[in-house]
Amino acid sequence: MTDWNLHLNQDIDESLKRSANRGLEIAAEHILGEAKKLVPIEEATLERSGTVSTDHPRMRAAVSFDTPYAVYQHEELHLRHDAGRTAKYLETPLNTEVPVVREIIARTIKGEL
Numbered sequence: 001m002t003d004w005n006l007h008l009n010q011d012i013d014e015s016l017k018r019s020a021n022r023g024l025e026i027a028a029e030h031i032l033g034e035a036k037k038l039v040p041i042e043e044a045t046l047e048r049s050g051t052v053s054t055d056h057p058r059m060r061a062a063v064s065f066d067t068p069y070a071v072y073q074h075e076e077l078h079l080r081h082d083a084g085r086t087a088k089y090l091e092t093p094l095n096t097e098v099p100v101v102r103e104i105i106a107r108t109i110k111g112e113l
Contacts, residue, residue, distance in 0.1 A: 015112050016109060016112065017059070018112070019108050019109045019111065019112035020059060020105065020108070020109055021054065021056045021059055022108050023104055023105035023106070023107070023108030023109055024054070024059060024060075024061045024105060025052065025054050025061055026104050026105075026108060027061070027100075027101040027104040027105055028052040028054070028061035028062070028063050029052050030097065030100060030101065030104060031063050031090075031093050031094060031097055031101065032050050032051070032052050032063045034093035034096075034097055035050060035063065035065075035089050035090045035092075035093050036050055037084070038084070038085060038086050038088075038089035038092060038093070039065065039073075039085065039089040039090075040073050040079070040081045040082070040085045040086070040087075040089065041081075041082060041085055045067055046065055046067050046069070046070060046073060049065050049066040049067045049070065050063070050064070050065050051063075051064055051065075051066065063090060063094075065090065073087065073089070074087055074088060074089060074090060074091070075087065075088075
């Protein structure tokens with residue numbers, strides 16, 4: 001059996017982290033775009049409140065909607081919405097877009113190599 005050890009120099013390591021963070025941010029923006037296609041819409045206030053935030057040192061990204069009723073609209077399955085709009089407007093793309101998110105991050109990292 002062969003053991004492999006990978007040692008990256010500091011410059012490469014930082015470059016990969018930067019590109020991974022950029023890929024994560026682009027992927028989060030993709031999720032936000034997909035969620036905005038599903039978000040319940042009356043006056044578009046909820047849709048406009050969607051945002052992406054990142055924590056680069058921890059390599060994290062968040063997609064959120066910031067209205068007093070965002071969680072209610074997301075969780076209450078009994079509410080009626082216009083055609084194509086639905087509850088679980090954020091959860092759905094988080095689950096269905098996993099292959100796209102992976103591809104976005106991989107291509108962004110690959111672009112740095």
